[in-house]
Amino acid sequence: MNSAEQLKFRDPARAAALEAALAEQAKRLGRAPVTVMHVCGSHEQAIAKFGLRAAFPIELDVIMGPGCPVCVTDVPEVDEAVALAKQGVRIATYGDMLRVPGTAMSLADARTQGARVDVVYGVAQAVTLARQTDEPIVFFASGFETTAVATAAVLLAEPPANFSVLSAHKYIPPVMEIVAEMPGSKIEGFLAAGHAATITGWGVFERFVERHRVPVVVAGFEPLDILAGLVRLVELIADNDIRVDNTYPRCVSREGNLEAQARLWRVFEPQGGRWRGIAHVPNGNLRLRDEFAKWDARRRFDIDLAQLWDHAPPRLVAQCQCGDIMAGIASPHDCTLFGRECTPDAPVGACMVSAEGTCKIWHQYGGHPDLRQIRRRA
Amino acid sequence: MCLGVPGRVISIDGDVALVDFWGVTKPIRLDVVDAPVAPGDYVLNHVGFAIRRIPAEEIGETLALYDELLRRAHHDDLMAADVRAELEAAKDE
Numbered sequence: 001m002n003s004a005e006q007l008k009f010r011d012p013a014r015a016a017a018l019e020a021a022l023a024e025q026a027k028r029l030g031r032a033p034v035t036v037m038h039v040c041g042s043h044e045q046a047i048a049k050f051g052l053r054a055a056f057p058i059e060l061d062v063i064m065g066p067g068c069p070v071c072v073t074d075v076p077e078v079d080e081a082v083a084l085a086k087q088g089v090r091i092a093t094y095g096d097m098l099r100v101p102g103t104a105m106s107l108a109d110a111r112t113q114g115a116r117v118d119v120v121y122g123v124a125q126a127v128t129l130a131r132q133t134d135e136p137i138v139f140f141a142s143g144f145e146t147t148a149v150a151t152a153a154v155l156l157a158e159p160p161a162n163f164s165v166l167s168a169h170k171y172i173p174p175v176m177e178i179v180a181e182m183p184g185s186k187i188e189g190f191l192a193a194g195h196a197a198t199i200t201g202w203g204v205f206e207r208f209v210e211r212h213r214v215p216v217v218v219a220g221f222e223p224l225d226i227l228a229g230l231v232r233l234v235e236l237i238a239d240n241d242i243r244v245d246n247t248y249p250r251c252v253s254r255e256g257n258l259e260a261q262a263r264l265w266r267v268f269e270p271q272g273g274r275w276r277g278i279a280h281v282p283n284g285n286l287r288l289r290d291e292f293a294k295w296d297a298r299r300r301f302d303i304d305l306a307q308l309w310d311h312a313p314p315r316l317v318a319q320c321q322c323g324d325i326m327a328g329i330a331s332p333h334d335c336t337l338f339g340r341e342c343t344p345d346a347p348v349g350a351c352m353v354s355a356e357g358t359c360k361i362w363h364q365y366g367g368h369p370d371l372r373q374i375r376r377r378a
Numbered sequence: 379m380c381l382g383v384p385g386r387v388i389s390i391d392g393d394v395a396l397v398d399f400w401g402v403t404k405p406i407r408l409d410v411v412d413a414p415v416a417p418g419d420y421v422l423n424h425v426g427f428a429i430r431r432i433p434a435e436e437i438g439e440t441l442a443l444y445d446e447l448l449r450r451a452h453h454d455d456l457m458a459a460d461v462r463a464e465l466e467a468a469k470d471e
Contacts, residue, residue, distance in 0.1 A: 042381040042457070042460065045456050045457045045460070046443075046457065049455070049456070049457055121425070121463050121464075121466040121467035122425035122426050122466075122467030122468075123425065123426075124407075124425070124426045124467065124468070124469055125467065125469070128469065143425075146382070146424050146429065147424065147425055149410050149424075149427065149429065150410075150424065150425045150426065150427045152410075153407065153409045153410050153427060156409075157409070195381065195382045195422070195424065195429070198382070198422065198429055198430050199429060220440075221381060221443060222439070222442060222443035223443075250432060250433060250436035250439065250440060251382075251422055251430050251432065251440070256412075257410065257411075257412040257429055257430060258412070259409075259410050259411065259412060260410040260412070260429060263409070263410055355456045355459060355460060356456075360456070361456060364454070364455075364456055365456075
């Protein structure tokens with residue numbers, strides 16, 4: 001793969017110092033393995049791309065949780081988009097959403113059967129599409145709070161009447177509660193995603209930390225940022241100092257972006273709902289409030305889901321371990337499909353579809369990014 | 379999809395700024411940015427919206443990752459593709 005030639009740290013001396021500090025803090029733990037979870041596809045991309053797992057001390061397991069918004073889009077949500085598309089409604093959505101499997105098919109499958117599905121890079125492009133036509137355009141919206149803010153801003157700016165939103169937006173803090181309490185969970189600390197926290201502020205994790213008694217550290221995305229965040233997180237665990245800390249102050253404050261939060265919560269309300277493969281997450285789904293009903297695809301259209309239910313689900317899907325992987329209780333290596341029946345060209349599960357899914361990231365950056373597996377066996 | 383991209387504000391017209399990203403200029407909406415911005419400021423952007431004014435003294439640290447991604451990454455690299463998609467999400471001028 002191409003990661004080796006790119007492994008170049010901006011400041012090699014600082015990288016080496018951080019690696020040494022991480023090893024020292026991990027030694028203080030006096031036990032292994034200690035498991036921490038991050039909840040962001042971009043963190044996993046950086047960890048895998050820059051080969052950071054090879055620099056992690058043997059005591060430390062860093063796993064990815066439900067940090068891929070496309071992957072946690074639940075089957076019935078995909079079904080709603082597919083049903084609308086098959087009813088003849090034009091859908092606009094992110095490229096990654098096209099191949100996420102629904103009960104019977106994905107949006108890509110619907111498109112090969114004649115449905116009209118446009119790929120866009122963001123909500124603003126979907127609005128532009130709507131302005132160019134009189135027919136209804138439904139934006140199938142995916143993304144965590146960072147992305148939902150953009151959808152909110154667009155709806156507050158009076159988009160055209162033929163535009164509407166099918167929201168699959170999700171809110172990260174509630175799913176951390178679920179994952180922290182999952183039976184069999186070994187997670188002793190969380191690395192929170194820097195750009196989601198740019199919106200929410202790091203203060204949003206204070207109640208979580210009190211309730212679940214695990215520390216949270218907010219970290220940025222550059223390899224040095226991730227190493228620095230992990231050093232602090234392991235130090236907090238070793239000291240049994242249960243609190244929130246912020247190692248990304250250049251983008252994250254305690255209160256966050258209040259302007260963005262105000263718009264987010266004016267447009268959306270949190271509702272309970274399933275996250276694919278994980279669990280029902282109370283307050284984990286962002287749905288449009290009543291006053292935005294005219295732009296809510298769920299209220300504007302009669303979505304006929306029953307039309308999809310005659311089709312049996314594909315056979316391999318039953319073996320997919322995406323849910324356990326996102327919950328942090330399995331790794332792609334535990335999945336018998338990974339790299340064999342399930343590849344980026346022919347994905348079985350959502351984690352292999354999205355650029356932010358654990359399986360796709362591991363597959364792209366070599367598939368076996370954890371050198372310590374070898375060291376442990378030796 | 380949650381990786382924002384930093385850029386430098388060139389000019390401002392109402393709620394829209396022209397922002398320079400490594401030589402590519404894109405209109406970026408300012409409705410949800412956390413602090414007032416002026417030409418010359420750096421902002422962190424996500425799907426066409428500025429979400430944070432980045433303190434000038436810290437911009438070097440922030441830009442380094444993106445320099446690396448845009449200059450050196452392979453064409454099918456996931457992180458680099460994410461950065462390019464972020465730029466595509468802003469409308470063209």
